[in-house]
Amino acid sequence: MLSYPQDRTCPYQPSPGYRELGRSGPLHKVRLWDGSTIWMVTGHAAGRRLLADPRLSADRSRPDFPVVLPRFEAPIFKPIAIIGFDPPVHDVHRRMLAPDFSLKHVREMRDEVVELTGRLVDDMLRKGPPAELVEDFALPIPSMVISQLLGVPYEDHVFFEEKTVGLLQAKDAAGAEAAGQALWDYLDELISAKERTPGGGEGVLGRLAGRIDDRDLTREDLLRIALALLIGGHDTTSQMIALGVVTLLEHPDQLAAWRAAPPEALPAAVDELLRMVSVTDVSGVRVATEDIEIDGEVVRAGEGVLVSSSMTNRDPEVYEDPYTFDIHRAAGRGGAASGRQHLTFGFGIHQCLGQNLARMELEVAFSTLFDRIPGLRLATPAGELPARSGGTMQGVHRLPVEW
Amino acid sequence: MRVHADRSRCMAAGHCAVTVPGVFDHGEDGLVVVTDEKPGEDYLEEIELAVDLCPSRALSVTRDQHDSSAPPK
Ligand code: HEM
Ligand code: SF4
Numbered sequence: 001m002l003s004y005p006q007d008r009t010c011p012y013q014p015s016p017g018y019r020e021l022g023r024s025g026p027l028h029k030v031r032l033w034d035g036s037t038i039w040m041v042t043g044h045a046a047g048r049r050l051l052a053d054p055r056l057s058a059d060r061s062r063p064d065f066p067v068v069l070p071r072f073e074a075p076i077f078k079p080i081a082i083i084g085f086d087p088p089v090h091d092v093h094r095r096m097l098a099p100d101f102s103l104k105h106v107r108e109m110r111d112e113v114v115e116l117t118g119r120l121v122d123d124m125l126r127k128g129p130p131a132e133l134v135e136d137f138a139l140p141i142p143s144m145v146i147s148q149l150l151g152v153p154y155e156d157h158v159f160f161e162e163k164t165v166g167l168l169q170a171k172d173a174a175g176a177e178a179a180g181q182a183l184w185d186y187l188d189e190l191i192s193a194k195e196r197t198p199g200g201g202e203g204v205l206g207r208l209a210g211r212i213d214d215r216d217l218t219r220e221d222l223l224r225i226a227l228a229l230l231i232g233g234h235d236t237t238s239q240m241i242a243l244g245v246v247t248l249l250e251h252p253d254q255l256a257a258w259r260a261a262p263p264e265a266l267p268a269a270v271d272e273l274l275r276m277v278s279v280t281d282v283s284g285v286r287v288a289t290e291d292i293e294i295d296g297e298v299v300r301a302g303e304g305v306l307v308s309s310s311m312t313n314r315d316p317e318v319y320e321d322p323y324t325f326d327i328h329r330a331a332g333r334g335g336a337a338s339g340r341q342h343l344t345f346g347f348g349i350h351q352c353l354g355q356n357l358a359r360m361e362l363e364v365a366f367s368t369l370f371d372r373i374p375g376l377r378l379a380t381p382a383g384e385l386p387a388r389s390g391g392t393m394q395g396v397h398r399l400p401v402e403w
Numbered sequence: 404m405r406v407h408a409d410r411s412r413c414m415a416a417g418h419c420a421v422t423v424p425g426v427f428d429h430g431e432d433g434l435v436v437v438t439d440e441k442p443g444e445d446y447l448e449e450i451e452l453a454v455d456l457c458p459s460r461a462l463s464v465t466r467d468q469h470d471s472s473a474p475p476k
Contacts, residue, residue, distance in 0.1 A: 052460060091414075098415035098433025267421075334452040337422035341456065349414050351458035356417050 004030040004040060004068075004306070005281070007389050011382060011396070012247045012277050013323060014310035018042065022311045027297050030306075038066050038304035039297075044315035044343065046295055047283060047307040051348035056286035056305060058350055060084040065287050066304030069391055076180040081224035083232065083350060090349065092216050093225060097353060100149060100204045106356045109148070113361055116144050117368040125372070129402040130379045134242050138399070139165060141365055142237035145357065150226055151203015152190065160186065168235050180227070187226050191219065204229070233354045239395035240279045240358070241365045246399070247276055248366065250382050251325050258327055259370060264336070269327035270363050271339030276325050278310035281392045283343040284350060312343045375403040405465045406442065406450060408435045412461035419462060422453040427462075435461060 006015040014022075018040075021028050026043025041047045050056060059065065061079055079085070082093050099105065120140055124131045131137075143161040152160045163183050170176035187205070194201045194209035201209075205226060211217050248255045258269055285306050292299045299305060314322035318341060319329070330339035345352035352358070370376065378385075379400035386397040406426060408419070413434045419427035420435070423446060430436045442450070447464075454462045 052458065094414055095432070095434070099431065100433075101415065101417075102429050102433040103417045103420055104429065334422050334449055337418055337452065337456060340418055340421075347458045349459050351414065351416050353415075 001029060001031045001037070002040075004032055004038070005390070005392050008387070008394065011243055011385065011387060011394070012250075012325070014278070014281070014308070014314065018308060018311050019314075022314070026295050027299075032066070032068060033070055034067065036066070036304075038068070038306050039299055041305065041307040042311035042315070043295070044312045044318045044341075047312040047343055048347045049294065050286070050292070050299075050305055051284050051307055051343075051346060051350070053292065053348075054087075055288060055290045055292055057086050057289050058084060058090070058284070058286055059086050062287060064302045064304075066285055066306070068282075068285055068304075068306060076177055076184060077227065077231065079224070080231070081221065081228040082353070083228060087349070093221065094349075094353060096208060096211065096217065097204065097225070097229075100207070101353050101357060103356055106360050109145070109357070110360055110364065112148065113141070113145060113364045114368070117141060117364050118372075121368055121372045130400050131402075133245060133399040133401050134238065134396065135398075137365070137369065138238040138241040138245075141241065141361055142234045145237075145361060146230055146233050149204060149357070150187075150229065151194070151201060151206045153202075156186075156190075164230055164234060167230075183227065183230070184223060187223055188219075191222060229354070232352075233358070235393065235395070236279060237354075237358050237361055239393070240274065240277060240362060242396055242399045243277045243279060243394060244273045244362060244366060245369065245376075245401075246378070246382055246385070246396070247273060247325060248370070249376070249378055254325055254327050255370065258366070261327065265328070265331070266363050266367065267336040267359065268330045268339035270359050270366070271342060272325065272327045272329055273362070273366075274344040274359075275313045275319075275339070275342035277394070278313050278342075278344050279394050280344070281308065281310050281394055283307040283309040283312065283346040284348070307343065307346075309343045309346075373403050376401055377403065404442065404444065404447060404450075404467065406437050406440055407463045407465070408437050409461045409463075410434050412459045414459040414461075416458050418456040418458075419453040422456065423449045426450060427453065 002017055006017045008015050022042040026046040028040045029037045030040045031037055120137050124136055143164055147157050147160050167179035191209050194206045200206040208222055212219050288299045288301050288303050290301050345355040379402045388395045415433040426439045426442050428436045428438045
């Protein structure tokens with residue numbers, strides 16, 4: 001039985017062991033670090049069906065919830081809001097956030113992201129090559145966007161973003177706990193300040209501070225929601241920027257096609273990058289609460305299910321030449337939504353809340369970078385980049401570039 | 404053809420309004436609103452894509468029993 005997870009050998013293609021597995025059907029049992037087994041789903045249709053099935057639970061407090069990796073997380077992050085809850089609590093909290101993540105609000109935020117991204121490139125050009133793209137570009141974009149979204153006052157951005165990065169780059173649980181505690185205390189005070197402000201003030205925290213009613217939303221819920229947005233939206237987006245740049249630079253023909261593409265073709269190109277890179281490698285982890293028959297197999301109550309995004313995104317039933325990166329593959333019907341069948345953002349009621357925000361950040365990031373620095377190239381060959389290892393979340397520790 | 408959206412299922416993923424902007428939009432609360440319940444047949448393919456993309460299965464289309472030129476019921 002295949003042991004899970006397995007490291008990638010290429011930054012934008014699934015691990016060779018998964019490719020092998022995918023050839024033998026849509027569902028497979030794989031072995032986890034502690035000797036337990038879990039269903040790994042590699043078929044697109046099966047993955048969608050399971051993630052939309054209410055008989056699967058996302059409740060991480062259940063004793064039978066699968067532990068895919070040895071737990072390093074600091075206790076302060078438990079329970080994790082929204083993503084770790086089933087209905088009805090999930091739906092109540094998710095709907096409270098819907099206005100902040102709506103297309104309309106994301107479009108309103110775009111100009112500011114363009115400006116911020118431009119400033120980061122200005123700084124890189126002023127310092128001159130080489131640059132380290134993770135720290136100089138990929139990390140600050142989502143960090144700044146989330147501060148803004150939450151409603152962190154401008155004068156606190158530096159503190160807040162430093163602590164967030166400290167949290168994400170913590171070497172161990174104790175470091176993560178310390179950074180998490182500092183953020184918790186800060187956010188707690190910020191919520192109090194918003195509560196004193198007539199009308200609540202800016203951002204998600206300003207809007208929701210006034211809705212704390214100790215029934216649908218407690219103060220602790222709101223703090224946990226803020227942390228969930230930080231954790232869900234930061235590392236994912238920054239590593240997607242980094243690995244997206246690597247993928248484009250490794251495919252000069254596609255980079256040229258991106259540059260030549262009209263603006264209305266870019267959303268589908270971003271979705272093709274999201275499909276290829278599948279940055280989290282996983283669309284979702286669940287536990288079955290009843291026996292579920294699917295594709296001739298039975299997932300028994302109490303068994304874990306892990307839907308692979310990198311493999312479902314390469315299901316030959318859905319994608320022709322699935323391992324080929326082609327920014328125009330979805331051209332045609334559905335306009336800006338034509339490339340959205342991939343499962344990089346999951347499926348079902350937990351499908352990523354921040355997906356439209358992430359798509360906008362990515363489009364602006366790639367366009368700005370390649371417009372302003374046309375000669376950008378990797379300073380370390382793609383195969384030698386210091387890549388994350390041993391987990392499911394993909395990424396590079398550093399991305400040295402020159403021009 | 405008649406388009407229906409179940410707001411109690413909508414999770415505000417936003418695919419529908421991107422796919423068929425003339426038929427779906429979002430309210431102030433961020434949830435789906437159908438702006439044209441009986442769009443022309445030209446929209447069918449895009450609407451079917453939106454129905455397929457909706458992660459929380461909130462969208463549905465009912466088609467006329469008769470040919471596409473029949474008046475809507
Ligand atoms: C490229 C960037 C991103 C990727 C690949 C990504 C991926 C995902 C995936 C796969 C899920 C589903 C998990 C599951 O079903 O168990 C998810 C959920 C979620 N994401 Fe993202 N995400 C990204 C960006 C963001 C951003 C920018 C935010 C917010 C600022 C965000 C906030 C969330 C939240 C709150 C959930 C939980 C939704 C729910 O349970 O209803 N994500 N994301
Ligand atoms: S695609 Fe579905 S979940 Fe998303 S906004 Fe439209 S109806 Fe709601």
